[in-house]
Amino acid sequence: MTTLFTSDHEWIRIEGDVATIGVTDYAQSQLGDVVFVELPKVGRTLKKAEAAAVVESVKAASDVYAPISGEVVEVNEALAAEPALVNSDACGKAWFFKLKIADKSELGGLMDEAAYKAHTA
Amino acid sequence: MLARESPLKRTPLHGLHVARGGKMVPFAGYEMPVQFPAGVLKEHLHTRSAAGLFDVSHMGQLALRPKSGRVEDAVLALERLVPQDIVAVAPGRQRYAQFTNEDGGILDDLMVANFGDHLFLVVNAACKAEDEAHLRAHLSDDCIIDSLGDRALIALQGPKAETALARLGADVTATKFMDSGPRKVAGFDCFVSRSGYTGEDGFEISVPAAQAEALVTMLLQNPDVLPIGLGARDSLRLEAGLCLYGHDIDTTTTPVEGALEWSVQKSRRSGGARAGGFPGAEKILTQFEKGAARRRVGLLALGRAPVREGALLFADAASSEAVGRVTSGGFGPSLNAPVAMGYLPTSLCAIGTQVFAEVRGQRLPLQVAAMPFVPNTYKR
Incomplete structure (x- = not known):
């Protein structure tokens, strides 16, 4: 199981041909208290870098992009019911959605954990 | 950042904010804390349950001193610029007011206190230079306009504010909402008013800049008092239904359209003892008689998605023409629900009317609701 990261602070966990996507702990710390999450519909086809979900804190709304x-x-669905999970467990229970990977070559453009750490340092 | 941009100003409490972990952001030309480590949600709820301390030193503080020595002359001079009854503001009292323009629009909103021999004004940070110029241009024959740039301003808000302030020797327990005047706090020469921008009982304290840090340090030693950033200041005032200048009211909205009729006393309306005589009086007084085409209203979302400033409002789920716009909106932590305010045609302003806001291409249902959204707890 590999976890990769985007410069927009999403994480992507790869298991076979399915990718699970969420926002990073750094992202949640910058967002502040999350009060609303809007998720994409199952069956929707997303293009890389397309706005896929929305996460809103008391302060502002931010897009979550398809990596x-x-x-x-x-x-x-648990996240829609309890948006604060993003703050308490960004990289675990607060996953947003799962994608059936269309093109594995796109994974090559993503960061590994060390590169992401350097990116947020 | 562009090189020609002027550097951000700092308040006398800047060092304290940084030391307390405040996340500093540019606001109205100042570097201000948007939140502290507790976060907006906790800061908001703490203010409603205990006491929150806000740095509002970026706001403008002015003294209007009558050249004649008689405060009545400063009072009547100021009435030429605002639709409020300032004559009725007794010494030791304060009133909410607006500077209007010739079109009846609002140049700024402000607080006016009668300090016995002069008037003390608090205006918005973003407008303070223009306000001072406006006062100088129109009142210099009658008044000396003193910009009190050497004073900090803090707000202490919430149910434990009175106890926290009294603990520093401030004689405030007998004061009521909108009382205002010079008072000693911790031995410092302060101006204390019982007012604020949260809907809670509380105080706004003007303190000499040199003593601001000492005063705030003493207040923060009380475990009931937490520092609060601009983020929670905004969610608190929104739940309280209070206008943010430049957003909910501006030069294109009149006091009547802004649902601020309560702030224009009968003496300045048609048939009153000093009716009119302020900029835009004709338009504003006509609106008092005949009503305005649109009005600021409270809006409660029926779903969980916050509806934010700028969202267009529609009469129904399908219509193509917007009928209004959200001017402030976000999440209300005390209500645990989205809250907003905006302008709608008068025909859609009745409490309970359903309208729709467009958010990310979807029409979300909202209901026109009474304000404040959270009942205020002013000490009357």
């Missing part, structure tokens, strides 16, 4: 292209196969 790679693919079809949405599952969304985290």
Whole structure:
């Protein structure tokens, strides 16, 4: 299982041909208290870098982008019911959606953990 | 950042904010804390349950001193610029007011206190240079306009504010909402008013800049008092239904359109003892009689998605023509629900009317709601 990162602070966990996507702990610390999450519909086909979900704190709304292209196969309904999970467990229970990976070559443009750490340092 | 941009100013409490972990952002030309480590949600709720301390030193503080020595002359002079009854503001009292323009629009909103021998004004940070110029241009024959740039301004808000201030020897327990005047706090020469921008009981304290840090340090030693940033200041005032100048009211909105009729006393309306005589009086007084075409209203979302400033409002889910716009909106932590305010045609302003806001291409249902959204707790 590999976890990769984007410069927009999403994480992507790869298991076979399915990618699970969420926002990083750094992202949640910058957002502040999350009060609303809007998830994509299952079955939607997302293009890489397309706005896929929305996360809103008391202060502002931010887009969550699809790090790679693919079809949405599952969304985290628990997150819509309890948006504060983004603050308490950004990299675990607060996953946003799962994509069926369309093109594995797109993964090559993403950062590994060391590169992401350097990016946010 | 462009090189020609002037550097951000700092308040006398800047060092304290940084030391307390404040996240500093540019605001109205100042570097201000948007939040502290507790975060907007906790800061908001703490202010409603205990006491929050706000640095509002970026706001403008002015003294209007009558050249004649008689405060009545400063009072009547100021009435030429605002639609409020300033004559009725007794010594030791304060009133909410607006500077209007010839079109009846609002140049700024402000607080006016009668300090016995002069008037003390607090105006918005973003407008303070223009306000001072406006006062000088129109009142210099009658008044000396003193910009009190050497004073900091803090707000202490919430149910434990009175106890926290009294603990520093301030004689405030007998004061009521909108009382205002010079008072000693911790031995410092302050101006204390019982007012604020949160809907809570509380105080706004003007303190000499040199003593601001000492005063705030003493207040923060009280575990009931937490420093609060601009983020929670905004969510608190929104729940309280209070206008943010430049957003909910501006030069294109009149006091009537802004639902601020309550702030224009009968003496300045048609048939009153000093009716009119302020900029834009004709338009504003006509609106008092005949009503205005649109009005600021409170809006409660029926769903969970916050509806923010700029969202267009529609009469129904399908219509193509917008009927209004959200001017402030976000999440209300005390209500645990989205809250907003905006302008709608008068025909859609009745409480309970359903309208729709367009958010990310979707029409979200909202209901026109009474304000304040959270009941205020002023000490009357």
